[in-house]
Amino acid sequence: MxxxxxxxxxxxxxxxxxxxxxxxxxxxxxxxxxxxxxxxxxxxxxxxxxxxxxxxxxxxxxxxxxxxxxxxxxxxxxxxxxxxxxxxxxxxxxxxxxxxxxxxxxxxxxxxxxxxxxxxxxxxxxxxxxxxxxxxxxxxxxxxxxxxxxxxxxxxxxxxxxxxxxxxxxxxxxxxxxxxxxxxxxxxxxxxRERRPTKEHADGGTAPAPARRDWTRNEVLKNPIFYALMPVLMGPGFLLTGIFFNQIAIADTKGWNIAWFATNFPVMAGCNVVSALAAGWLTDRFGARHLLPVLLAPLGLAILLLTYMESPYVLTAFMIVVGFTLGSASTVHGALWAEIYGTEHLGAIRAVVMSVAVFASALSPALIGLLMDSGVGVDALLLAGAAYCGVAAAWTVTLIPRLNRLAKG
CATH class of the missing domain: 1.20.1250.20 (MFS general substrate transporter like domains)
Incomplete structure (x- = not known):
């Protein structure tokens, strides 16, 4: 490959x-x-x-x-x-x-x-x-x-x-x-020399055709599917920002040295590279929309392991899955909006998505901190995150038929 x-x-x-x-x-x-x-x-x-x-x-x-x-x-x-x-x-x-x-x-x-x-x-x-x-x-x-x-x-x-x-x-x-x-x-x-392909530009590959219609941002904001996708697409960033921001609390709960987190970051980065390249090939072959359920289900299982297992090597397994999730997500998210809403107004559409993502990354540490201050334990928060991933992955499967109709115009 x-x-x-x-x-x-x-x-x-x-x-x-x-x-x-x-x-x-x-x-x-x-x-x-x-x-x-x-x-x-x-x-x-x-x-x-x-x-x-x-x-x-x-x-x-x-x-x-x-x-x-x-x-x-x-x-x-x-x-x-x-x-x-x-x-x-x-x-x-x-x-x-x-x-x-x-x-x-x-x-x-x-x-x-x-x-x-x-x-x-x-x-x-x-x-x-x-x-x-x-x-x-x-x-x-x-x-x-x-x-x-x-x-x-x-x-x-x-x-x-x-x-x-x-x-x-x-x-x-x-x-x-x-x-x-x-x-x-x-x-x-x-x-x-800036690349400017036309809609009919054929640049090789076997992927499904892109969206036949170019949606404006206002039209997208009136489309229920856009909002239905938000919990799925924002989930990984929200959850992982919260986990990494509170890594000291997690390490203390599990009895791990905080340096063990830092040691595993290169593992995550390596898996990120491999999964990004693999997801790029799969996206071109099957379409970004069909890969959405894959993003959250493995992450949910990894968070579940982090919740109930005490061995420090569980963190390594978790970081491997996180690397694959982040690499796949960056590729799938980057291709999805052009695939279903077209490219003419892609910047305006992606601006809304990026804004929501930034809001999520800002609110996650504050929300989790408030819950911890209220007495909610680390394991309970991790379990809630795992449940979120499972529900969101199942929800995404139900959206695929409607996403297919959007992509076909």
């Missing part, structure tokens, strides 16, 4: 690489990367854990609200220049972080990192892959999405080492320099 994938996509590597650059750089706005600086930031401006979390949540929610409006520019502005503008915005935010002096400034920095990094870079990359590719869409999305596990595996370790050498402020200056002097010119250079 790998040889076939390389052969089929070799002519398109220029455009696929541009998507990889954007997803790789989105790391700087992701929770796991920002958390590396939490101790330094709280000490620098003398704020509590609660205030730090509140500022982060507020900045994330504000970024989601703006993304719902700004996402439409992916339909109106050439990807080359929109991506360049977002990279520049992220670089300026990194410089603002390097000169941080107050809590209010940290709120603005969190907003910028989440909007430009987590939000717009991901949105622009996935919108471009969905629009530029038709019958190779799944594989294209999977290649572009490899920037996520690549950055997860490399950048946290590099950041920790860099902080030790030059300090946390100069580390953010280095990040800004990397974005402005390397990522931005590389991205613009890759898109000297």
């Amino acid at each position: 790998a040889i076939t994938l390389a052969r089929d996509l070799r002519p398109d590597m220029r455009w696929l690489s541009s998507g990889f650059v954007l997803t790789f750089c989105s790391c700087f706005g992701q929770t796991y990367f920002i958390a590396l600086f939490a101790g330094y930031l709280k000490a620098e401006i003398t704020i509590s854990d609660g205030m730090f979390g509140s500022l982060f949540t507020a900045g994330t929610i504000a970024s989601a609200a703006l993304l719902m409006w700004a996402g439409k520019f992916a339909d109106q502005v050439p990807i080359r220049w929109l991506g360049a503008a977002v990279l520049a915005g992220l670089a300026l935010t990194a410089l603002a972080m390097a000169s941080l002096t107050s809590a209010w400034m940290l709120l603005l920095v969190f907003f910028g990192l989440r909007f430009f990094g987590q939000g717009m870079l991901t949105h622009v990359a996935m919108t471009a892959m969905g629009r530029w590719f038709n019958q190779k869409r799944g594989r294209a999305v999977s290649i572009a999405a490899l920037g996520y596990p690549a950055s997860e595996a490399l950048l946290p370790l590099i950041a920790v080492a860099t902080i030790g050498l030059i300090g946390w402020r100069m580390t953010w200056v280095a990040i800004a320099a990397l974005l402005l002097l390397v990522a931005l010119p590389l991205f613009v250079g890759l898109l000297q």
Whole structure:
């Protein structure tokens, strides 16, 4: 499969690489990367854990609200220049972080990192892959999405080492320099000639035909199926954000060393890569909509194991399943909306989806924290998450006939 994938996509590597650059750089706005600086930031401006979390949540929610409006520019502005503008915005935010002096400034920095990094870079990359590719869409999305596990595996370790050498402020200056002097010119250079396939563009493969009708965002927002899909599509992000945010509490409950979590992250990243590539091939062959039930059922079983088993090796099994879930989800979600709603207004449609995803990632830690403060145990919360996955997977199966009708116009 790998040889076939390389052969089929070799002519398109220029455009696929541009998507990889954007997803790789989105790391700087992701929770796991920002958390590396939490101790330094709280000490620098003398704020509590609660205030730090509140500022982060507020900045994330504000970024989601703006993304719902700004996402439409992916339909109106050439990807080359929109991506360049977002990279520049992220670089300026990194410089603002390097000169941080107050809590209010940290709120603005969190907003910028989440909007430009987590939000717009991901949105622009996935919108471009969905629009530029038709019958190779799944594989294209999977290649572009490899920037996520690549950055997860490399950048946290590099950041920790860099902080030790030059300090946390100069580390953010280095990040800004990397974005402005390397990522931005590389991205613009890759898109000297932007890919613009027509609806009838045949780019190989055996996937079902894309949606015959191009829905507007207003039409999508009036379509009940869109809302029926939300619990299914937001489930993995909501649950896993909550689990990783509370990994210390889980480790304490199970009697594990917290370092055991960190040790298993490379395992997750490796499985993420494998599953993203496999899901790309399966998406092109069978359609993204038919893979939706597969995303949540294994995750539910893994959370169930995490609930009832005490062995530390259960965490390794859990992280393997999480890696496969995240890799598959990034590919399937990236292809689904173009498949059922068309590509003409894909940026505006995906902006709504991304906003909901960002809201979910912001609310999960707060909601789970409140439940834990109310006396709900870790195992009870994990069991509820496993049950959610099972119900959502079954619900998705019932939606497939209606999704098939949407995809066929």
